[in-house]
Amino acid sequence: MAMIRRSSSAKWQPFLQLLPGNPRPVPTCLSRSTAGARCIAGSAGSPTAAGADDDQALDLKGVETTSNGEHRWKYYRGIPDRRQELPTYVRDLGKSVLADPLVNKGTAFLWSERERFHLRGLLPARMVTMEEQTEKVLGEFREGAWDKAARDPNDEMVSAGLTPDNIRKWEYLKGIQAQNETLFFRVLMDNFAEMASVVYTPTVGWACLNYSRMFRVARGMYFSSRDRGHMTSIAYNWPSHEVDAIVVTDGSRILGLGDLGMNGMGISIGKLDLYVAAAGFHPARVLPCVIDVGTNNEKLRKDKSYLGLNQARLEGDEYLQIVDEFVAAIKARWPKALIQFEDFRTEYASKLLERYRYDHLCFNDDIQGTAATALAGIYAGLSAMDRPYSDIRDLRFVVCGAGSAGMGVVHWLSKAMEKHGATPEEAAGNFWVLDADGLITEGRNASIEKATRRFARPAGDGTLEDGADVETVVKKVRPEVLLGLSGAGRIWSPQTIEALAEGTERPLIFPMSNPSHKSECSAEDAAKYAQGRGIFASGSPFEDASFEGKVLPSNQSNNLYVFPGLALGAKLCQATVVTDGMIMAASEALAGSNKAEDLAVGRIYPGLSDVRSISVSVAAAVMRQAHSEGVATHEKAIAAIERDLRSFGDDDGGPQTALDHFVANEMYFPVYTPLAYVPRGVLE
Ligand SMILES: NC(=O)c1ccc[n+]([C@@H]2O[C@H](COP(=O)([O-])OP(=O)(O)OC[C@H]3O[C@@H](n4cnc5c(N)ncnc54)[C@H](O)[C@@H]3O)[C@@H](O)[C@H]2O)c1
Numbered sequence: 001m002a003m004i005r006r007s008s009s010a011k012w013q014p015f016l017q018l019l020p021g022n023p024r025p026v027p028t029c030l031s032r033s034t035a036g037a038r039c040i041a042g043s044a045g046s047p048t049a050a051g052a053d054d055d056q057a058l059d060l061k062g063v064e065t066t067s068n069g070e071h072r073w074k075y076y077r078g079i080p081d082r083r084q085e086l087p088t089y090v091r092d093l094g095k096s097v098l099a100d101p102l103v104n105k106g107t108a109f110l111w112s113e114r115e116r117f118h119l120r121g122l123l124p125a126r127m128v129t130m131e132e133q134t135e136k137v138l139g140e141f142r143e144g145a146w147d148k149a150a151r152d153p154n155d156e157m158v159s160a161g162l163t164p165d166n167i168r169k170w171e172y173l174k175g176i177q178a179q180n181e182t183l184f185f186r187v188l189m190d191n192f193a194e195m196a197s198v199v200y201t202p203t204v205g206w207a208c209l210n211y212s213r214m215f216r217v218a219r220g221m222y223f224s225s226r227d228r229g230h231m232t233s234i235a236y237n238w239p240s241h242e243v244d245a246i247v248v249t250d251g252s253r254i255l256g257l258g259d260l261g262m263n264g265m266g267i268s269i270g271k272l273d274l275y276v277a278a279a280g281f282h283p284a285r286v287l288p289c290v291i292d293v294g295t296n297n298e299k300l301r302k303d304k305s306y307l308g309l310n311q312a313r314l315e316g317d318e319y320l321q322i323v324d325e326f327v328a329a330i331k332a333r334w335p336k337a338l339i340q341f342e343d344f345r346t347e348y349a350s351k352l353l354e355r356y357r358y359d360h361l362c363f364n365d366d367i368q369g370t371a372a373t374a375l376a377g378i379y380a381g382l383s384a385m386d387r388p389y390s391d392i393r394d395l396r397f398v399v400c401g402a403g404s405a406g407m408g409v410v411h412w413l414s415k416a417m418e419k420h421g422a423t424p425e426e427a428a429g430n431f432w433v434l435d436a437d438g439l440i441t442e443g444r445n446a447s448i449e450k451a452t453r454r455f456a457r458p459a460g461d462g463t464l465e466d467g468a469d470v471e472t473v474v475k476k477v478r479p480e481v482l483l484g485l486s487g488a489g490r491i492w493s494p495q496t497i498e499a500l501a502e503g504t505e506r507p508l509i510f511p512m513s514n515p516s517h518k519s520e521c522s523a524e525d526a527a528k529y530a531q532g533r534g535i536f537a538s539g540s541p542f543e544d545a546s547f548e549g550k551v552l553p554s555n556q557s558n559n560l561y562v563f564p565g566l567a568l569g570a571k572l573c574q575a576t577v578v579t580d581g582m583i584m585a586a587s588e589a590l591a592g593s594n595k596a597e598d599l600a601v602g603r604i605y606p607g608l609s610d611v612r613s614i615s616v617s618v619a620a621a622v623m624r625q626a627h628s629e630g631v632a633t634h635e636k637a638i639a640a641i642e643r644d645l646r647s648f649g650d651d652d653g654g655p656q657t658a659l660d661h662f663v664a665n666e667m668y669f670p671v672y673t674p675l676a677y678v679p680r681g682v683l684e
């Protein structure tokens, strides 16, 4: 805990000069000031003189003009308050300052203070006044402002069935996490099947929509375009030298909720909660990050509680340079850390992956994690029908959504078909891909990405025109599989599902969009219109459905089945990169984790109550593959892989190999350990 005492002693005059509103002119900024973060104190205490960059940081509402024309914070309305000139002594820096309730100001820390106390990167970019904070507290106190929002029937998530109870549970669990991570993760791990929908999709979607409004305790790191040129030094504001995994988003496409700007931080936090609970990463060694380059979400930009930069998104080279700088900063500070790219909009997602994947240990969850998850579900679906994996070659897929997730899945499935003997042309011929403008054919204008064009239907493909809608396509093609990665909500009509079920005995119905209300159909509708014959797997969880008294399992086809184990495997063997082979190994391990009795009743993804076993299998398969491709570098892990190979041969030997034990033993388990006091400078 930071130590404090109060004084107005003369020796603290330099410090006093930095206090906001102090009339003494101060000639320059303190320390590492940048063009993008000029000190408020450095502008003679006048917020209006603080420069264009700081205008948005300073809300003049909280500032008053004194009789001699100076500006100062209005701590007490109309009553001059000299107390603000008495400093509170702070003997710590960085996160400890935020963790000390007696000195913490949260998002009201001035830019100069953020510099001096090593807080840059530890708070969202926007600076608010105490008055705004007070307003927020009062709103909550008097009206339960966001509790009210959680009950607002006009809130699209609430109206689509997200219950206030889920939100209450989210807030409660997050409160525990802020105070006691061991307890939080123990509870989450032991009750994963019950709590996943609270810390993760769909509730995390609501939490992201309301992230700024609910902001209390800062977690993770906030990089913004104002930090240009300084990201590496800012990374050193994080207190730990050891970070194993980072999830980063730029907030541009959060689930199917669109551009949520800095609020996307909620998804980085949610994903890393799963790294710990589902894959045994140590909570002190994971780091959620957001790169705030602005937002094009006008509603957010007008929302006074929004804590991100109030500017339009940077684009093009300017944007890419910011992400480059972020990646370079991470690499400089934590050379071995794995980076998971999350919820970057399609325009940049593949571009960024291609930019970094050959030199950095990284993967894109929405492209690669989702693809691996979908393929595992298709394999398991085939198993449920007593068909071999190689039959994937014979399946026809209608896919709604040609974004990074949809096309990632399509590419991956076609790769699996090729693995089982199809030519690339044969594989591509098994897909009918639709975007918001309907079926994509070669007749589509040149704006289609090259990678998507490969899957465009030949012009004049039977009677299907470019832009044909999903119902027409399904009626014409009679596919075995209907995939949804559109983020468009209930776009599969009863007629579409009926047509699907008419054409095949056991249709695979995968509405994978998140959160729940963005799902292309509900479990109930799938059961009803496919007359109980379909196998259903959605991105967000649905209750099991029923048809004519028979229970129909609702599977969850979500990348949560892959990213924790993939990251764990890559980290444990300290892979230099994440290869396609490793992703394929993850798919196959996941498909192989199902029990025969579950498959028999249409459960094609394993239950979440034993999520760690799934991650163990996925991680072990990833490590074996990394080793076989020569990208594993960790000696202890390599020895474990080789020992395992000697005992079990190339076949992974089932779920309980020596390597599985190695992986399980490396996982963090949340228990209270003895605590030892270690003075500063010792063991550092
Ligand atoms: N289940 C999972 O694990 C998982 C993983 C990743 C993404 N997702 C979900 O997938 C969705 C899409 O993600 P993305 O990054 O590709 O988004 P995106 O916005 O880049 O792509 C959406 C695509 O859907 C198309 N589309 C929109 N309306 C449509 C309609 N009515 N019919 C057909 N296509 C339509 C768009 O033209 C676009 O091609 C999101 O909802 C996301 O939550 C799920």
Ligand SMILES: O=C(O)C[C@H](O)C(=O)O
Binding pocket: 201, 254, 255, 256, 343, 365, 366, 513, 514, 539, 558, 559, 560
């Ligand atoms: O976050 C999820 O639940 C899955 C996926 O990464 C998504 O973007 O929808």
Ligand SMILES: [Mg+2]
Binding pocket: 255, 342, 343, 365, 366
């Ligand atoms: Mg995602």
